[in-house]
Amino acid sequence: MHTVHLTYADAVTTYFSWRAAGSGDVLTARLIPAQMDALRDSFPCTLPDIHPGEGAADALRRTFHDGAFRSPQDTWTYFSQLGAMLIPQQLIALLRGAGRSRLIIRPSPSLAQVPWAVLPTHPDGRLLGELADVVLGVPDSVRALAGAPHDGDADLMVIDPKIPGQPPTGPLGSVLGRPVDTDPLAPLVRPTTLPAADTYSGLARVPMSRQEFLASSARAGSLLFVGHVSAAGEETASAESSTLHLSEPVTAGDLLRAGWRAPRRVGLIGCSSGSDLRYPEPFGLATAAVACGAQTVVASLWTLPTEATLPAGMHPLRELVLATDRALQSADPARTLLDWQLAKARAWFSTGAPADNPAWWAAPALTERAPAREVRVWNARPHHRRNHDH
Template identity: 80%
Template sequence: MHRVLLTYADAVSTYFSWREADSADVRTARLSPAHIDALRDSFPRTLPDIQPGESTAAALHRTFHDGAFRSPEDTWTYFSQLGALLIPQELSAMLRGPGRSQLLIRPSPRLAQVPWAVLPTQPAGRLLGELADVVLGVPESLNALRGEPTDGECDLMVIDPRIPGQPPTGPLGSVLGRPTDTDPLAALLRPETYPPATTWPELARTRMTAPEFLAASARARSLLFVGHVSAAGEETASAETSTLHLAEPLSAGDLLHAGWRAPRRVGLIGCASGSDLRYPEPFGLSTAAAACGAETVISSLWTLPTEAGLPAGSHPLRELILATDRALHAPEPARELLDWQLGKARAWFAAGAQADNPAWWAAPVVHRAGADLGD
């Protein structure tokens, strides 16, 4: 596979470089402070992350009615502006060479929420994920400390955990609503699913505790978590306090200190579960999974809206969950997820149905760990 490395670093300006993995020929460029400030200011206007002093309802209204995700035309303009700033034509040409390409990106904290794979490239406007398998690299400091993954036989499903003291409709209540036998997510049921279940209501709304989670991980080949995630506050320098909410909270630091052995493939579907790289010390839930053995981690760059208020039969969050599950079991996880994202992008730009809004399909990203990335 043809591998290309793209690395960004923040100083007063943001500098970036790219090279082919087997080459010492490095090309460099710079983003001015004005461009970076404008780019960073665009995130709180566009993404569904709740801003200080903002209610959940206000954040959703801003996302779907005021910002770049309000229409296909606005989305294309915004993504094109990001692509023109961040993806040099010379790099795009490099990816268009013969054979299949992988683009490993190491973004700086200022660029950690960029949806790289769906950015249009110049000059033809093809999306970056059409040119290459786009993955985010895990920091080298964590790659050097990686433990061995588990290679069990079960697919661990931690779905919509019940949090003691939280009503189903409360802030830490159900993210999927009341489970029914006809839920599309019943497709997750198979002989390898753990905990074992024969109906969707038996699997959903788990009461799994942290010790049960750690023990089950040790016998799993994959993990799919769907539920509440609390990202670290922006006032801290580290994402170590980013937390999965099971029957009790379990932070990235807790996972590391508990000696968690992660399955080889991990999906973390929760709000900003993949926001680790926003911090100067980028150790959060996705990077904790990598440090504890996972080779592939799929997570979300920003807050994921629920499906409340959408027309009956619209299931964008469930589609994302099922796409993540398919990717976790595909021969090439990144390509599997990218193909789904590209299909959703084509649907959004063609018809603009709210169920195809990029607030869902542009959020997931693949983190790839290990020593086989051509460094």
């Protein structure tokens, strides 16, 4: 498989470069400030993140009724604009001619919420995830800390953990509702599931302490967390205070200091669980997992709406959970997740059904730690830069 690197950096202007692994030819380009200003302004208008002075209902109304996710046509226009701005034609031509490729993207903080894999490419309109296996790269500072992965024989499931003192409908209450054994998430219960459970109602809404989480992680080959995540405050420079809500809050910094032995594959399904790269110091929950041994992490780029406002029988959040679980169990996690996202994209652009809204399926991104051999190839040869405006 061919590997191609695409890297962005913010300065006064945002610059980016791309190259094929093993090649000394590096191409560079820049985004003009007016483009970047428009792009930055588009995220608060489109994504369901709650802004200061806003309530949850306001954010949902803006996302589903006012912004680019209100209709397939608006989504296609918005994603096409992002693709035309951010993905150079030379890179698209390289991917088309390379056969199966892995595209490793390292976005700058201003581009950390871009749903790269589902952006249309020009001129034929194929989605980027159809041309390559799109993954996010690990920052060099995190890769330098990363511990060796370990293999466990269990699948750790932390599904909507109950938080003491929080009512089910409160701000830190249930994200999935009262568990019943016929829930679509019932397939998560299997012989390898940890904590052991015979039914879905015995697995979901179970309290889990920090120590139980750390001890169970050391026995597991995969972790699937579904629940509340609090992203670091926008006023901070670091994502270290991003918080996983178990029976008590646990920050990314807490996990690192506790010597967390993260499973080889980790799925974090919570609001902005993958927001690490939005910060100048990109050390949040997803990157903490990598630093603590994970090789593959699936996490959300923005706030995930619940299903509470949808008609009965529509389960987009549960579909995302099951798709993440399939990816974690797959021989090829990146391709498995991408194939699901592409299928959901085709459904949305075809019918516009509420359960196919991109607020759910476009949110997850897969971060992958590159093998050491690949890193050496990237640094081994001199860079010959060619400058392009884009």
